[in-house]
Amino acid sequence: MSTNGAVVTASDLRRVYGEDETAVHALRGVSLEIPRGDLTAVMGPSGSGKSTLMHILAGLDQPTAGDVSIAGTNITRLGDSDLTKLRREHIGFVFQFFNLLPMLTAEENVLLPLSIAGEKPDPAFFETLLENVGLADRRTHRPSELSGGQQQRVAIARALVSRPTVVFADEPTGNLDSTTGGEILELLRRSVEEYGQTTVMVTHEPRAAAIADRVLFLADGRIVKELPRSTQHDILAALETIATT
Amino acid sequence: MTKFALKGLFGRKLRTALTALAIVLGVAMVSGTYVLTDSIDEAFDAIFNDVRQGSDAVITGRAAFDLSDGSGSEAPTLDESLLERIRELPEVQVAEGGVDSESTVLVDRDGEAIVGNAPSIGFSIADGDSPFNPLRLVSGGWPGPDEIVIDEATAEKHDFAVGDTIGVQAEGPIQEFRISGLVRFGETLSTIGDATLAGFDLETAQELYGKEGRLDEIAVASSPNVSPEQLVTAVEAVIPSAAQVRTGERQANEEASETNEFIGFLRTFLLAFAGIALFVGSFVIANSLGITIAQRTREFATVRTIGASRRQVLGSIVLESLVVGILASIVGLILGIGLASVLFTIFDAVGFTLPNTGLVFNTRTIVVAMLVGTLVTLVASLRPAIRATRVPPIAAVREGATLPESRFARFRTLGSALLTTLGFAALLFGLFAPDLDTTALLLALGFGTVCIFLGLALLSARFIRPLAGALGWPATRIGGAAGTLARDNARRNPQRTASTAAALMIGLALVTLVAVLAAGITSTFRGSVEELWADADYAVTAQNNFSPIPANVGEAMGDVSGVEAVGNVRTGDAQAFGDQFFATAVSPELGPMLNVTWVEGSDDVIQELGDDGAFVDDGYAEDHALELGSRIELTFANGDTDTYRVEGIFDPPTGGSPFGPVTISAEAWDRHNENPRDLFSFVRMEGGQTDTNQERLDEAMREFPNAKVQTREEFIDNQIGALSAVLNILYVLLALSVIVSLFGIVNTLVLTVFERTREIGMLRAIGMTRRQVRRMIRHESVITALIGGVLGIVLGVVLGALLVARIEFIDFTLPVASLIVFTIATVVVGIIAAVFPARRAARLNVLRALQYE
């Protein structure tokens, strides 16, 4: 695809909210590369620009300056229909609040991206996917009949079903208790191992970042540190050094 | 994606059903109209065909031009001797002559005339077994001399049986007949609307109608192997020029044509109201859908993030509304059948009974109702659907994301102000531009009104805050904290409140418009009668106030003791300058009784018309460049032609003229009309209006139960009474649109309660009682209704004033009492609309409401 196997590259991203005196500089020049098959975590204190970065990387928001490429395509200047195509082929999302459609069953929610794109699921793949996320016996339940953890499993399956180039997850455990959160993290990790699923996860929890192959630290709109796969302890220590500088 | 759309729809059953209701009523009205008019049509067709069933050809007198039903004019009669000549033709197997009359009034046991709005039909019956007889004997026998058969339904209703004596008033005073039998018309009908039937033997009928030795028609059956066309050709050779012959089938069509025209008019008239209800319904749909879509912002954003295109979002909403439209149309279609029966009943209740042989359900009804319902729903859904496509994917992750404003939001105020102005401009153009033809005029009015409604609906969002403030003031007084919250809630989303109120505004504007017109007509009419009515004490008209009555009623009045003078106004069809119109004729005694404003000619024109004088109204004089001394050639129904000299030109009073465009003397009129009829007769009596005088006239009237004596005040009230029957029909039909807008308010409130679930839970948690919750919703509903009501009433008055300014014979009068009633009705609409949503809101479980997302 692009240079040295990176599926997502960003160069010198800047994002300013508002104008003049009230302007907020959420990103002040972020460049990064997300290698294929890696789980990358983006960490940082609240308000450091994590979500903004993710939205821009995923084409949900436009940077004030800088460029983003996904699978070799510069997405910053794409029109709506090209962005739609990009989302269908290359991007999966996992949200903090699950964002399932209440009137559809678990199975229908998972299949929705395919049916939107007008594709048929590969039955074998789909069955193992449901098996893997632990939803095999919940497929006809509606979101309101599922626990938070189960809903997030549906959301993960929905992100994986179209085998996107990259999955973006924003605080996927932010709305779950710690046991359930742990299970979800395990599931995300497994998807990287088993499917080689490139994943970018935004989190402020060191425990979550500890499953990543690489951790990027964001502070005040800049990447200030990068760690390879680390323990929860090391990540916490790194966070503290950032906070004090 | 289809699944997404459909499941969403059925996941929101209540909301979907409420939205659909708005269109159901309009569609029901469309299908109801078709079912009703098709049924009437078929019933009448059956009647007219039954009448001519056994006739291969029918000979009638040839009128000089097409006569209108109930005008007072009749085609010339045939001489009885013609019948023999017809019978001699080899092509003729059987021929029978007959006479008939549409003013053969039966009299009930109390001496009162049995009259409805349908004709009182009387005719001769040659012979019970005659192939031309469309009647079937139910009991008794066919009539001989001084005998009568009447229809079973009338007999039953007024308690007559075979062997009883019944009074009949036709041309002369009441005559008594023995009922020889009861009959039924055709195979299926027991009644023709509420028409009464009276059958006599030929001689009795001729005498009763003053047609001794004359015939109105000859029915002919052909010999074997002679086609109706051959028969007609053979007959044509022997009949005089004042007669004509048609095949039985053509005669039936001819007789049905005026009725068919009426049915066509009724259909258009009712469809117009269906259109209004659908228009209001489209507002309700657009608004409900707009609210639902706003509430689903996050859902749309989410499907965008997982790859749905804008077009798919649009498609899913269009699909939803398609389904809603189709379902609503099906329900409406079925409801329409019920509505048709209801309409039959309503028309019956206001004294307008229609014949009914069972409901007729044509394919056209299904096609039109389905198409209209579905299309209106689709069109109404477009704006909200397009807004939904603008939801950006990022809204999926933003807390409390709202529907983005449309790109044209900035121009909304300006745009809606322009639209309103354009509407008024089109309206004024339609009303006041000279020489517009009717189609252009109606188009301009329709287009203008629609623009005004749309423009004001959008524009009013700007005025919701002050309006809700002012109209909500009583709520804050009565309702305490709940009232204040209600007022603030009504202001919270001005666009939404405005759209909800707009639907009601349309209905009320139209209702008010009707009231303004009615008040104008009523007061102007009263004014002109008061101005016109000079030296007369009583007026005589038909029981139904408008049918011309035989002239000998007026003559009989002249013999009543104490009567000084009787002035008659005759009426009938006539033709001049190639146009047909209702002409009038007056007796000289009328002169001093009426205060006519003469533009040209002396005050004594009426007394001095003589044999060849005429007077015309100033508009007619202008159209045909007439002045004193000009000649007018009048053609009468029987074909006679005579020339009259213009002796006077008058200025008709604003509220309507008692005369037609051309008036001659009664004496001259009677020379060309075999059975002259009077529209009114005025009576002057010694001593004026006294109880004794009234009694004497009433006594004389007993011989003529179809006519009645009225004082000036009674005369005015009776004439206006006919108008109020029409008004009541208009109000009932417009009420449908008001009901649709009521559903609109219910819709908005239910959706709002969904949306504010958490908030209501919070209010309950901090101590608001169920009662207060209900009160809050109720007041919000009343405030919304009042906004729509007040806007509608003001708009209705403005539209009414413009229309009245255009119509010469109406002056503007503010119908204060009606407006007060409408305002109260608006509050009632608000209260009713709130019942269901308020109950839902009050029933919310506090704990669950707080967790609701």
Ligand SMILES: Nc1ncnc2c1ncn2[C@@H]1O[C@H](COP(=O)(O)OP(=O)(O)O)[C@@H](O)[C@H]1O
């Ligand atoms: N839509 C927005 N409008 C204005 N400011 C925003 C918006 N979104 C984020 N910000 C600001 O940008 C900064 C970064 O926010 P965000 O990316 O959400 O941080 P994080 O996800 O790390 O908590 C914060 O100061 C936040 O207030």
Ligand SMILES: [Mg+2]
């Ligand atoms: Mg964030």
